[in-house]
Amino acid sequence: MIAAKRVFSLKGFNKATMEDIANEAELSPGTLYLYFKNKDELCVSLSLRILQYLNIKLKHVGSEKDLEPERKIEALKEAMYDVYEFDPLILINMFHLQSNEILKNLSPQLVSNIKELSASSIKAMADIFEEGIKKNVFIDKNPLALAETLWALFSGIILLEESKRLIDGNKDYLKLTLESAFEIFARGIKR
Amino acid sequence: MIAAKRVFSLKGFNKATMEDIANEAELSPGTLYLYFKNKDELCVSLSLRILQYLNIKLKHVGSEKDLEPERKIEALKEAMYDVYEFDPLILINMFHLQSNEILKNLSPQLVSNIKELSASSIKAMADIFEEGIKKNVFIDKNPLALAETLWALFSGIILLEESKRLIDGNKDYLKLTLESAFEIFARGIKR
Amino acid sequence: MIAAKRVFSLKGFNKATMEDIANEAELSPGTLYLYFKNKDELCVSLSLRILQYLNIKLKHVGSEKDLEPERKIEALKEAMYDVYEFDPLILINMFHLQSNEILKNLSPQLVSNIKELSASSIKAMADIFEEGIKKNVFIDKNPLALAETLWALFSGIILLEESKRLIDGNKDYLKLTLESAFEIFARGIKR
Amino acid sequence: MIAAKRVFSLKGFNKATMEDIANEAELSPGTLYLYFKNKDELCVSLSLRILQYLNIKLKHVGSEKDLEPERKIEALKEAMYDVYEFDPLILINMFHLQSNEILKNLSPQLVSNIKELSASSIKAMADIFEEGIKKNVFIDKNPLALAETLWALFSGIILLEESKRLIDGNKDYLKLTLESAFEIFARGIKR
DNA sequence: TATGAATGAGCATTCATTCAT
DNA sequence: CATGAATGAATGCTCATTCAT
Numbered sequence: 001m002i003a004a005k006r007v008f009s010l011k012g013f014n015k016a017t018m019e020d021i022a023n024e025a026e027l028s029p030g031t032l033y034l035y036f037k038n039k040d041e042l043c044v045s046l047s048l049r050i051l052q053y054l055n056i057k058l059k060h061v062g063s064e065k066d067l068e069p070e071r072k073i074e075a076l077k078e079a080m081y082d083v084y085e086f087d088p089l090i091l092i093n094m095f096h097l098q099s100n101e102i103l104k105n106l107s108p109q110l111v112s113n114i115k116e117l118s119a120s121s122i123k124a125m126a127d128i129f130e131e132g133i134k135k136n137v138f139i140d141k142n143p144l145a146l147a148e149t150l151w152a153l154f155s156g157i158i159l160l161e162e163s164k165r166l167i168d169g170n171k172d173y174l175k176l177t178l179e180s181a182f183e184i185f186a187r188g189i190k191r
Numbered sequence: 192m193i194a195a196k197r198v199f200s201l202k203g204f205n206k207a208t209m210e211d212i213a214n215e216a217e218l219s220p221g222t223l224y225l226y227f228k229n230k231d232e233l234c235v236s237l238s239l240r241i242l243q244y245l246n247i248k249l250k251h252v253g254s255e256k257d258l259e260p261e262r263k264i265e266a267l268k269e270a271m272y273d274v275y276e277f278d279p280l281i282l283i284n285m286f287h288l289q290s291n292e293i294l295k296n297l298s299p300q301l302v303s304n305i306k307e308l309s310a311s312s313i314k315a316m317a318d319i320f321e322e323g324i325k326k327n328v329f330i331d332k333n334p335l336a337l338a339e340t341l342w343a344l345f346s347g348i349i350l351l352e353e354s355k356r357l358i359d360g361n362k363d364y365l366k367l368t369l370e371s372a373f374e375i376f377a378r379g380i381k382r
Numbered sequence: 383m384i385a386a387k388r389v390f391s392l393k394g395f396n397k398a399t400m401e402d403i404a405n406e407a408e409l410s411p412g413t414l415y416l417y418f419k420n421k422d423e424l425c426v427s428l429s430l431r432i433l434q435y436l437n438i439k440l441k442h443v444g445s446e447k448d449l450e451p452e453r454k455i456e457a458l459k460e461a462m463y464d465v466y467e468f469d470p471l472i473l474i475n476m477f478h479l480q481s482n483e484i485l486k487n488l489s490p491q492l493v494s495n496i497k498e499l500s501a502s503s504i505k506a507m508a509d510i511f512e513e514g515i516k517k518n519v520f521i522d523k524n525p526l527a528l529a530e531t532l533w534a535l536f537s538g539i540i541l542l543e544e545s546k547r548l549i550d551g552n553k554d555y556l557k558l559t560l561e562s563a564f565e566i567f568a569r570g571i572k573r
Numbered sequence: 574m575i576a577a578k579r580v581f582s583l584k585g586f587n588k589a590t591m592e593d594i595a596n597e598a599e600l601s602p603g604t605l606y607l608y609f610k611n612k613d614e615l616c617v618s619l620s621l622r623i624l625q626y627l628n629i630k631l632k633h634v635g636s637e638k639d640l641e642p643e644r645k646i647e648a649l650k651e652a653m654y655d656v657y658e659f660d661p662l663i664l665i666n667m668f669h670l671q672s673n674e675i676l677k678n679l680s681p682q683l684v685s686n687i688k689e690l691s692a693s694s695i696k697a698m699a700d701i702f703e704e705g706i707k708k709n710v711f712i713d714k715n716p717l718a719l720a721e722t723l724w725a726l727f728s729g730i731i732l733l734e735e736s737k738r739l740i741d742g743n744k745d746y747l748k749l750t751l752e753s754a755f756e757i758f759a760r761g762i763k764r
Numbered sequence: 765t766a767t768g769a770a771t772g773a774g775c776a777t778t779c780a781t782t783c784a785t
Numbered sequence: 786c787a788t789g790a791a792t793g794a795a796t797g798c799t800c801a802t803t804c805a806t
Contacts, residue, residue: 394674478669527753535726537732538728549688549691569762
């Protein structure tokens with residue numbers, strides 16, 4: 001998977017061949033198929049891994065007992081930025097994947113995994129919002145709706161920054177963009 | 192382009208063949224190449240079209256003299272939803288495109304067009320925010336930053352809904368999600 | 383034909399398209415087919431032209447009454463070099479053509495033309511040799527055989543120099559190579 | 574390579590498809606690409622093989638200690654005829670190749686191989702001439718120039734005979750033509 | 765005479781996948 | 786558990802040629 005990550009990052013998913021990955025992993029092409037049913041599943045496994053990482057990070061924020069809801073929003077931002085820095089390319093890929101034709105040909109098991117992890121991540125955020133609402137810190141809205149909005153904001157920013165980098169060759173302003181967006185979001189949900 | 196739209200929607204970009212499109216258009220494959228340099232450019236042309244449409248809609252909102260800034264945010268939401276309804280698949284595709292390996296192999300002319308239209312769209316929103324800031328309706332933040340946040344929110348929501356549809360087979364809740372997200376955003380930027 | 387010559391020289395016969403030639407000639411592709419049955423015949427027409435030119439030159443040498451046979455060999459060399467300089471690429475192409483798969487698909491008329499011109503050129507040289515043999519200046523060999531040898535020598539040198547240029551990027555030493563080869567040939571046929 | 578030789582001989586290089594060759598070799602098209610980078614390189618490999626064969630033959634003649642220089646010229650003729658008989662079509666193809674657009678797209682390795690073999694072949698002949706010059710049997714001329722002349726004569730004759738066969742349907746007189754040309758050449762370089 | 769848009773058969777090449785070892 | 790040679794279906798793209806105007 002490390003090899004695959006490296007190759008996908010370098011060549012992009014479509015241009016990377018199984019042979020490339022096998023070479024990078026110092027394995028033979030055939031061996032890859034002992035561990036992954038096909039190329040799609042190999043690709044998705046990478047997404048799953050980062051989704052797991054994100055999930056853990058978000059849950060961890062939720063479980064911090066001593067943190068005020070408002071601070072937790074801050075912590076979410078940090079968590080998201082951490083995940084991004086851990087592996088930008090794979091994160092981007094993951095957000096692409098979610099609405100892609102690849103999903104259609106995936107094994108139900110894997111789709112189910114993705115579904116669970118996504119749901120779990122959004123749930124983790126929703127819990128935080130729910131707490132905030134109960135404490136009268138956040139506006140009284142469906143916590144899930146708040147969580148989805150934040151999720152959308154996060155993924156949208158990731159893709160926007162990627163697109164800016166590709167089109168303009170811009171440097172990496174993600175941190176700033178993220179700060180700014182979270183500030184607006186935080187104000188938007190404050191009671 | 193209508194044929195291509197149909198075929199891409201049906202089969203997805205990678206699975207659609209030039210022959211499929213030619214058949215749908217009742218043309219020969221060779222003829223497609225008289226009008227589009229290659230498959231990528233044909234695909235991107237579709238994105239360009241919807242980006243143009245979005246651009247016009249956003250500019251139109253900006254130019255409405257009698258509308259209060261707060262109403263214009265509402266109008267932006269309507270505009271975005273209109274564009275989505277005009278052609279969901281192509282809009283999704285467009286947001287994918289922006290951060291994709293396809294961009295790397297595109298003719299500079301086309302990349303430049305995309306760049307201009309994106310910039311112009313964001314600028315149109317930024318103008319609205321600037322007006323609102325001047326009128327002391329919105330918080331005093333860089334209007335461009337506000338615009339980018341809204342853009343990210345929009346694209347993130349589009350992709351999130353698409354992913355929900357693919358994974359859960361959920362019905363189309365975009366309208367609701369959009370409403371909810373815009374409400375938060377509007378509160379977030381209100382002074 | 384001038385346009386075709388230019389395009390073939392630039393791109394080579396296989397890579398040059400009829401559209402290239404039409405553009406260069408400021409005509410439409412269709413129009414080319416009013417004058418040439420197909421691409422092969424257009425190509426061969428060019429060869430025919432230079433073969434005609436060579437033919438005239440060689441005959442002219444033969445008809446110089448006041449020239450000793452030995453001088454005529456010198457004159458042949460000059461004639462050949464002239465033809466080469468007139469259009470190296472087309473001459474090379476012509477020698478390639480003669481033993482190529484293109485010939486198999488040519489109209490009988492054109493094949494017949496080539497045949498006649500080649501024969502006539504060789505005949506012109508043979509006449510010179512015959513004269514020399516009668517005058518006891520050249521060895522008593524079949525004049526046609528002498529002519530064919532000289533023809534082979536000429537074409538071989540043309541192709542060798544072309545190959546040297548392509549492989550080594552060497553400058554144009556054709557003149558020197560030709561001199562040297564003719565000297566050997568002249569000694570070889572002198573009584 | 575045997576399959577390719579057969580197919581090229583039958584259909585000519587341009588008309589032969591990779592599928593034809595694969596079928597003839599009882600392999601799949603893809604497998605061909607495991608051994609040859611592309612069609613051009615497959616074609617050139619054939620040329621390389623005969624060039625190697627020619628090279629060995631010529632060197633062998635040069636290394637015969639007991640042969641007088643004059644006999645070595647005879648032996649060269651025999652060697653060349655042997656190579657021709659070994660595979661006429663491929664030899665013709667080889668001489669075409671040397672001055673062709675194909676060379677431009679070849680891997681540097683292959684071009685370098687061709688270059689070396691050609692040079693080595695000409696050198697082998699030049700050595701023979703040098704020996705003859707030292708022994709006062711041949712005229713005192715640059716041995717390399719003599720070698721190139723003979724090379725040109727050889728290739729020119731090969732192509733001329735091929736063209737005669739194509740145009741006139743003539744039988745194979747190569748042996749005779751070669752004899753005659755070598756006789757002239759031998760006289761031409763004799764002191 | 766000239767056009768040029770449309771053709772569509774044709775082909776090189778790729779690469780995910782398999783399977784005998 | 787690993788191999789890697791072989792596969793062969795799949796497809797983007799080309800370009801000589803045509804024909805209605």
